[in-house]
Amino acid sequence: MDWNLRTCARRDHVTYAPDEPEFRAKLEATTPLGDAWRCLRCGSYVLGEPHGAGPAAEAPVLLRGKTLRAAFILRALAIERWARGVLLALLGIAVFVLKSTKVSLQQLFDRDLTALKPFFDQIHFKVSDSSTINSIEKVLHAKASTLNLIASALLVYAALQIVEGVGLWSLKRWGEYVAVVGTTLFIPLEVYEVVDKLTWLKLVVLAINVAAVVYLLVSKRLFGIRGGGKAYEAALHEVSLLEVEASSSR
Numbered sequence: 001m002d003w004n005l006r007t008c009a010r011r012d013h014v015t016y017a018p019d020e021p022e023f024r025a026k027l028e029a030t031t032p033l034g035d036a037w038r039c040l041r042c043g044s045y046v047l048g049e050p051h052g053a054g055p056a057a058e059a060p061v062l063l064r065g066k067t068l069r070a071a072f073i074l075r076a077l078a079i080e081r082w083a084r085g086v087l088l089a090l091l092g093i094a095v096f097v098l099k100s101t102k103v104s105l106q107q108l109f110d111r112d113l114t115a116l117k118p119f120f121d122q123i124h125f126k127v128s129d130s131s132t133i134n135s136i137e138k139v140l141h142a143k144a145s146t147l148n149l150i151a152s153a154l155l156v157y158a159a160l161q162i163v164e165g166v167g168l169w170s171l172k173r174w175g176e177y178v179a180v181v182g183t184t185l186f187i188p189l190e191v192y193e194v195v196d197k198l199t200w201l202k203l204v205v206l207a208i209n210v211a212a213v214v215y216l217l218v219s220k221r222l223f224g225i226r227g228g229g230k231a232y233e234a235a236l237h238e239v240s241l242l243e244v245e246a247s248s249s250r
Contacts, residue, residue: 004042007068013039013046014060017053070219071171077179077212078168085161092154095147157186173229176220183209 008014015037018024029036029045036045041062052060160182167175190206217225221232 004068005044008039008042008044013044014041014062015046015048015050015052016040016059017050018056018059019054020056023056073215074168074171074176077208078165080208081161081165081168081179085158085165088154088158088161092151092158095151095154173220176216176222180213180216180222183213187213 016027017037018027027038029038031045031047034047035049036047037050038045040059160178164175164179164182167178169175187206187209190202190209194202194206216222221228226232
């Protein structure tokens with residue numbers, strides 16, 4: 001799949017007229033229907049006036065090629081975060097319910113969350129396989145303040161996952177920082193889950209989260225890695241200039 005063409009089909013083309021004659025001459029074409037300009041994203045010629053003009057160094061920074069694929073990865077991670085946030089929120093609500101009913105989590109899932117059973121079956125999720133849930137069940141007869149603390153912690157973590165998803169989906173740098181910090185904090189819990197009772201789902205989730213942290217730290221230059229934010233922004237603008245050159249030479 002050509003992600004550049006797919007994105008242009010959804011968002012329209014982006015054309016730019018550089019001030020530098022050597023770039024401008026190669027990006028502009030004269031046709032019987034009028035002037036046409038090469039799209040900086042997909043390389044197609046588009047009739048009409050360019051969307052912008054100025055120095056080549058100030059050409060729009062587009063999600064193109066590697067950056068477009070990176071955006072796809074971040075949004076896939078955002079969907080995973082949202083799904084996890086919903087499950088954690090349900091678990092937090094379940095603890096509040098259990099505080100008064102004293103039924104087991106398995107009974108609660110079977111009784112009140114039957115609509116989600118096909119989804120749980122699809123991902124091979126079983127309440128009895130979760131060491132975290134089993135640990136929660138062991139303290140169900142604790143005092144109400146303890147249960148409130150557990151439920152609140154689960155809901156806060158669920159909210160964090162939702163916020164991470166919003167930041168990642170919108171491709172905001174703060175979302176990348178929140179994702180790295182939030183994911184790293186809970187990797188020890190996921191390791192505990194895997195060590196206590198290994199399942200392919202737990203292993204896959206752990207691998208995804210570790211890979212996501214490493215990917216974000218290195219590719220987005222977070223926390224000063226590889227020059228930090230300034231180096232990342234400079235690289236984006238350098239790529240923008242190179243995109244103009246590349247478009248000019250095609």
